[in-house]
Amino acid sequence: MSDIFQEFVKRRSIRRYTEEPVSEEALRRILAVGLMSASGKSKFPWQFIVVRDRAMLEKLSNCRVGVARMLAKAACAIVVIGDKTITDTVVEDCTIAAINMHLEASSLGLGSCYIQGRGREAEDGRSTDAFVRDLLGFPEAYQLQAVLSLGHPLKEARPHDVEKLDWSKVHQETF
Numbered sequence: 001m002s003d004i005f006q007e008f009v010k011r012r013s014i015r016r017y018t019e020e021p022v023s024e025e026a027l028r029r030i031l032a033v034g035l036m037s038a039s040g041k042s043k044f045p046w047q048f049i050v051v052r053d054r055a056m057l058e059k060l061s062n063c064r065v066g067v068a069r070m071l072a073k074a075a076c077a078i079v080v081i082g083d084k085t086i087t088d089t090v091v092e093d094c095t096i097a098a099i100n101m102h103l104e105a106s107s108l109g110l111g112s113c114y115i116q117g118r119g120r121e122a123e124d125g126r127s128t129d130a131f132v133r134d135l136l137g138f139p140e141a142y143q144l145q146a147v148l149s150l151g152h153p154l155k156e157a158r159p160h161d162v163e164k165l166d167w168s169k170v171h172q173e174t175f
Contacts, residue, residue, distance in 0.1 A: 007107050010159045014111025015070040017151030021052075022075040026108050030150070031078070033104040037097040040089035046097050046145075049079040049136055056135070062123040063131050063147060068115050075151040079132060080117075081142040091118065094145035101148055111153035117144035 027050065034048055051057055052075070060079075061071035071077055080098045082090035098114055105112040122131035129144040138144075 007103055008160070009162060010157075011103060011106040012111075012157035012159075013113040014151070014153045014157060015113050015149070016154040017070070017073050017075060017111060017149075018154055020075065020152040022110060022150050022152070026105075026110060027076065027150070029108065030101045030104045030110075034078070034080075034097040034101040037093070037100045039093040039096070040087060043087040043089070043093065045082040045084070045086040045090045046094045047081050047083070047138070047142065048097075049081065049138065050076060051079060051136075052076040059135055060132070060147065063117070063128050063135075064115055065121050065123055068147065068149075070113060070149050071115075071147065073151070074149040077150065078148040079136060080145045080148065081138050082145050083141050084143045085141050090143065091145060098146045098148055105148075105150055109152075111149075111151055111157075113149045115147040115149065117146050 031048060031050070034046070039045070051060060057074060057077060058072045060077060061069050063071070078098075078101060080094050082094040084090050087093065102112050102114055117128045117132065120128040122128050124131065132144050132147070
């Protein structure tokens with residue numbers, strides 16, 4: 001099996017982290033993968049905001065009702081925003097970049113979790129987009145797509161069981 005296939009087998013969403021920081025080298029590599037990601041018509045509409053400050057991570061952990069609390073204990077977060085004035089594929093382009101960073105984190109032995117931002121609600125009732133925009137100060141032309149938590153996993157997650165994949169979801173020629 002290819003190395004990339006093995007990464008997919010072992011990749012899991014990690015929500016519990018140790019207190020060990022993410023190295024600058026690892027973070028730079030993860031961000032580089034995001035910057036190299038595929039983008040429709042090579043528009044590259046994304047911007048990444050790296051959050052390491054413990055107090056800011058605590059505040060950011062309230063950006064989604066019930067699902068972002070892991071940010072309070074993460075070593076850092078990468079906030080993925082996209083300029084919606086550049087392309088109509090901003091959602092897809094930013095998602096590709098975020099998922100590529102998620103996979104690279106896994107390949108480096110780090111844990112991460114993709115937290116959907118667009119179209120979601122914060123703990124205080126505002127949209128997740130408005131909450132994060134107010135917290136981090138990005139311009140109106142940008143739309144929050146996702147937040148990626150990062151850290152060293154508190155425990156090792158079990159890999160996917162390839163033998164249990166639901167192949168009934170794959171169709172040949174027609175549905």
